Amino acid sequence: MNKVVFLDRDGTINVDYGYVHELDKLEFVPELMEALKKIQDNGFKLIIVTNQSGIGRGYFSQEEYSRFSEKMLELMKKKGVIIEQIYTCPHTDEDKCECRKPALGLFEKAIKDYSVDLSNSYAVGDRLRDLKVCEKYPVKGILYNPNIDVVNKDDKYDGKEITRNIVEFSSWLDIANYICK
Numbered sequence: 521m522n523k524v525v526f527l528d529r530d531g532t533i534n535v536d537y538g539y540v541h542e543l544d545k546l547e548f549v550p551e552l553m554e555a556l557k558k559i560q561d562n563g564f565k566l567i568i569v570t571n572q573s574g575i576g577r578g579y580f581s582q583e584e585y586s587r588f589s590e591k592m593l594e595l596m597k598k599k600g601v602i603i604e605q606i607y608t609c610p611h612t613d614e615d616k617c618e619c620r621k622p623a624l625g626l627f628e629k630a631i632k633d634y635s636v637d638l639s640n641s642y643a644v645g646d647r648l649r650d651l652k653v654c655e656k657y658p659v660k661g662i663l664y665n666p667n668i669d670v671v672n673k674d675d676k677y678d679g680k681e682i683t684r685n686i687v688e689f690s691s692w693l694d695i696a697n698y699i700c701k
């Protein structure tokens with residue numbers, strides 16, 4: 521069984537400029553690497569679960585996406601941070617797939633692939649739809665909200681729908697301290 525931290529990508533790992541795929545828009549959020557290194561050193565595997573509807577909408581190609589992912593993993597590895605796997609949904613809402621968050625298809629695949637120790641695992645995201653997994657499974661949810669004074673806006677979830685197992689932090693170092701307590 522593996523302890524895992526599921527990570528959203530845009531707005532959680534890299535700054536979300538909207539459909540980010542250009543290498544020059546790859547900018548990590550503050551304190552990320554230090555925090556992830558600490559989490560990893562405490563025995564957690566790091567797995568990214570990401571909606572990339574920019575592919576389905578034709579804003580960028582699968583190749584451009586792969587190039588961006590490779591660069592991201594390379595820069596993280598240089599800091600000693602190893603991402604085990606990136607699970608990607610390339611679809612749009614209209615595709616009605618089972619993998620676009622808040623759907624749990626990708627999480628359920630990851631849970632199987634890595635025989636995840638659910639009650640000792642976490643999900644981190646900047647939107648509540650990233651944390652839907654915490655409703656069905658005993659994974660603890662962490663909302664990363666650098667502008668904690670601002671109400672986190674989300675199209676589908678107003679914060680009342682998912683309350684179980686969720687805490688909110690404005691800094692990655694606080695997240696690392698919470699997970700590694």
Ligand SMILES: [Mg+2]
Pocket residue numbers: 528529530531532536645646647
């Ligand atoms: Mg996000």
Ligand SMILES: [Zn+2]
Pocket residue numbers: 609610611617618619620
């Ligand atoms: Zn999908």
